[in-house]
Amino acid sequence: MNITICDDERRFDITAANRIVGQIMSKPDSVIGLSTGRTTHAMHKIVGKLYAEMQFDVSAVTFFGLDEVVGVEPTYAGACCAMLHDELIDALALDDRQLLMLPTKSADFAHDCRSFKERLRQRGGIDLLILGLGENGHLGFNQPGTPFGQEAWVTCMDPQLECRIRRETATPDDVWLGGVTLGLKDIMHARHIVLVAKGAHKAAIVYRMLNGDVSIDCPASILQLHPHCEFLLDKDAATLVDA
Ligand code: GLP
DSSP states (O other): OOOEEEEEEHHHHHHHHHHHHHHHOOOOTTEEEEOOOOHHOOOOHHHHHHHHHHOOOTTTTTTEEEEESSSOOOOOOOOOHHHEEEETTTTTTTTTGGEEEOOSSSSHHHHHHHHHHHHHHHTTSEEEEOOOOOOOOTTTTBBBTTTTTTEEEEEOHHHHHHHHHHHHHHHOOTTTEEEEEEEHHHHHHEEEEEEEOSSGGGGHHHHHHHHSOOOOOOOGGGGGOTTTTEEEEEETTTTTTTO
């Protein structure tokens, strides 16, 4: 397996940012999928800084969000779209057509999921997908138990994240909150994947992902089967890894 372990968090953030910048430089019309959360915040900011310094060509790149929170306003600061704008898209001064997102609200999510995938396909398919890792092994909003053949869909979010979003948006318990996400089948169709994980709180699930059985109990274990997946870790997340 292709495992990269960085000495510290800063080196990890820079290495991950370099993967994104390198992809854009080597193929300017790349289609690049991004994940949001604590792991990817700093790397996105670094990509923006590198762009300010180097002015590489971003005129043909397409970014997209792997997933989105369902049931909140799209302007909510915790929505993936708002986070990606704040962390990266605005710094690159990209056109609206250069960021594809699944919607936070829709009358027909099944239709929107199909058309999202169609737009990715029309742009040539996914060149690079940066994936965060949930502490229960989830990828996107694909929680444990999700079939490996699952395509883009609306599902539940993990309880901790749901709790936080309810608190921040004052959403009452009787209003359903969920997540819309590319499925595991779609993820496996990406040409290149970089799974990113940092921090000691990810060490146990990183070990399970890399060394456990490939099983729907740990969605991220499917990545053991991907022919071009790099596992990019900081030292703290890699404490249990034999590399
Ligand atoms: C969230 C998101 C994922 C993200 C993951 C890790 O639930 N749906 O896209 O990659 O969990 O988040 P963090 O980096 O904050 O640990």
